[in-house]
Amino acid sequence: MKIARVIVDVPTSQTNRLFDYTIPDKYQDVLTVGMRVIVPFGPRKIMGFVLDITSESKLNKLKNVQDVLDLTPVLTKELLDVGKWLAESTLCFYVSAFQAMLPQVLKAKYDKELWLLAEVEELSPQLESLFAGRGVIPYEEIQEHNVSYSAIQKAVKEGILEIHYQVNSKETKKTETYITNALEEMELEEKYATMPPQAKKQRQIIAFFLEHPGEIKQKELLHRLSTTRASLKPLLDKGVLQTIQREVYRDPYQDREYQPTTPFPLTEEQAAAIDPIHTSISNHTHETFLLHGVTGSGKTEVYLQSIQHVLDKGQEAIVLVPEIALTPQMVERFKGRFGSRVAVLHSALSKGEKFDEWRKVQRKEVQVVVGARSAIFAPFENLGIVIIDEEHESSYKQEDYPRYHARDVAIYRAKHHTCPVVLGSATPTLESYARAQKGVYTLLSLPKRMNNASMPQVERIDMREELHAGNRSMFSRDLFEKMEDRLQKGEQTVLFLNRRGYSTFVMCRDCGHVMECPHCDIALTYHRKSERLKCHYCSYEEAMPTECPSCESDSIRYFGTGTQKIEESLQQLLPEARIIRMDVDTTRRKGSHERLLTKFGNQEADILLGTQMIAKGLDFANVTLVGVLAADAMLHLPDFRSAEKTFQLLTQVSGRAGRHTLPGEVVIQSYTPEHYSIDLASQYDYEAFFLKEMKVRKMFQYPPYYFLTLITVSHGNHLYTMDVTQKMTQFLKEQLSEQSVVLGPSPSPLARIKDRYRYQTMIKYKNEPGLHKAMNRLFQLYEDQINQNDLQISVDFQPYQMM
Ligand SMILES: Nc1ncnc2c1ncn2[C@@H]1O[C@H](COP(=O)(O)OP(=O)(O)OP(=O)(O)O)[C@@H](O)[C@H]1O
Ligand SMILES: [Zn+2]
Ligand SMILES: [Zn+2]
Secondary structure, eight states: OOEEEEEESOOSSTTOSEEEEEOOHHHHTTOOTTOEEEEEETTEEEEEEEEEEESOOSOSOOEEOOEEOOSSOSSOHHHHHHHHHHHHHHTOOHHHHHHHTSOGGGTSOOOEEEEEOSOOSOOOHHHHHHHTTOSEEETTHHHHTTOOHHHHHHHHHTTSEEEEEOOOOTTOOOEEEEEEEOSOHHHHHHHHHHSOTTOHHHHHHHHHHHHSOSEEEHHHHHHHTTOOHHHHHHHHHTTSEEEEEEEOOOOTTTTSOOOOOOOOOOOHHHHHHHHHHHHHHHHTOOOEEEEEEOTTSSHHHHHHHHHHHHHHTTOEEEEEOOGGGOOHHHHHHHHHHHGGGEEEEOTTSOHHHHHHHHHHHHTTOOSEEEESGGGGGOOOSSEEEEEEETTTOGGGBOSSSSOOBHHHHHHHHHHHTTOOEEEEESSOOHHHHHHHHTTSSEEEEEOSOGGGOOOOEEEEEEHHHHHHTTOOSSSOHHHHHHHHHHHHHTOEEEEEOOSSSOOOOEEETTTOOBOBOTTTSSBOEEETTTTEEEOSSSSOEEEOOSSOTTTOOSOEEEOOOOHHHHHHHHHHHSTTOOEEEESTTTTOSTTHHHHHHHHHHTTOOSEEEESGGGSSSOOOTTEEEEEESOTHHHHTSSSTTHHHHHHHHHHHHHTTSSOSSSOOEEEEEESOTTSHHHHHHHTTOHHHHHHHHHHHHHHTTOTTTSEEEEEEEEESOHHHHHHHHHHHHHHHHHHSOTTOEEEEEEEEEEEEETTEEEEEEEEEESOOTTHHHHHHHHHHHHHHHHHHSOOEEEEESSOSOOO
16 A cells, blocks of 8 residues: 655644555556645645655555646655755744745646647547547546546656646737648658649648658748748648647747857956856865855856856756846846746746746756746756855845745755855855855955946935035935036936835934944834834833934934935926836836836936835946935844945945946935945945954844844734733743843834734844754744734744844
């Protein structure tokens, strides 16, 4: 007897284990590890993943596997292992981890059909009677007609059949008609010879197939021979030719032409950087490289040539790019070099499109995947390199279950495949750079821009002085003059405002003093309702001051302006300027992001005003001025990484100006321009910033010196939420060792979301072997309240968003 061990799709702690089911005879040869099945579970039938197939079970009365959903495994053995590791290291349910690795289409219940792909000469009698002359049948008929699944599976492998998911998606075109010769060459020649001479077109068509046996798209054939369907029809009717319906991928990039590119001869620096990567690829060893290269230094070319090396070895490559930077320009660079060997995975694709791209990987039809975070789970089996571009981007961390970081998954997978990982950035995270310093990662540097182009000149403006000089607007006099100048010259400006319209810290506009927690070195969060300032790392709080504790001015207030407001006042100041605003509001619709950028690229606007989303990947020759309106907004986020994020963002934004022949200028407006992150960013001095920031992290016990774990509790009742967090904090203090610091409870910076109150507790530690155990105990303790009382407790072992 064969038994399937299954993880069922019920994400609760009681069901987070293997369940055994007997495999009925009809599935015995078909079912393998990594497939999805339907199994009876209590009164219901639910989906599950087969993790193991054995011959014995500890239980003696087992139920049967009800149905098999896949005929080829959707998760490879390696990915099943990745899923287990992911679940255990991030504390999520196994099933959630497996689901996270699959395209959406495979998660929902879609109707399935069986498609007959080619008109094979002889279908097996079984299939013949199953299809009974039809080209498409509902999947359930396999079971109804008692056809063996292994026969179906074999036909799928041979390319005769295909399982088709009915994804409802308007924009998809599913099949295309192909024409092929139905006769052998000899017969075809005979037909040609006996065809009356006046049937000119038909003779031409036959001649074509004599010269090019095999299939061709009907459209292409008609186009090539400049003829119509009317002249094809008699040949089809007489059985000389036949039609085939081929499925076409819903490829969003298919209408685009990609200029094929060839590798550049590398510069000396690039050659020096790529050499160790090539060695690792050739020697088949695992190593993690940190490629630190300034903006415009040619990192992408290093990626491209490394991938070429991997492909030459017959292996595969994954390239991760931040969602925001996954622009058509980026895709073009990979498609231009590797053409149809590239699949692209990102969230702007429809479900159907994503699924198609994923299947190209599963079927080994592509060797390169370029995608956002979840592309790290591409089901390649012969991986030769993983590249993470802009490795400092916080979007590589998933903020929902499973809370994984793509960098960790990349390294885990690369160890399995013994291949290199390349992390690239102009501003690496402190964590990665520190690891490179310790020799855990290998540091590679590209310190210069291509062609020795200079970095744009950065000017810092002190907004306190503007105020003192009587300028109450959001634009300094300098920035305003420069914008006017660009407008006159017909050059373009990019204006950058961090975040969308809201911020939470309190600052004195006279002297720039920011209210900070005396214990945590982060800005205090203003709570409007209670008129109090709170630290959300520890539980410190104080009243909102009426005058500045530093200079006694009464211009102390909370800080924040939205893009919309800025657009309005900008339009007033420069009525003739054409402005494009890009923020969450104007880019909600699919494709609008791209449309706005194209418009700006075509110089249909003078000023691009936007949030984070314009900081990356923009490469417009005519942009000669970049303005950062409020550098402080990011500097005083209630987040210990705020200085690092400020440095990264300013460096990225500055990198957008003067990338081509026209020289660029950058203006940074701030109330604290002397802050080291702003000062050093304006000098492009990463090294100095790293050293300074590391000192701060050490002093206040933050990563990379210490680890953090953030636990967030939420519930609809305020007192109850506070109470649970309080007790939980106490419980953790008792469970954990002396050296761990448990901070809290304190309100989350986003203290209420969708009517749920949120409190948090933070743990700082250097080495806490009992942490996972304590967390599991914690969940046991609150299990009933989580299941019955709608209490939510979430744990993040590597928090990036401290909200
Ligand atoms: N060896 C080379 N010879 C000539 N041109 C090159 C070479 N390598 C790269 N380039 C060109 O230099 C420009 C900058 O390179 P690239 O965009 O790869 O830099 P980057 O470091 O990835 O930049 P960023 O981090 O700002 O995105 C590109 O237009 C690229 O085509
Ligand atoms: Zn504090
Ligand atoms: Zn002051």
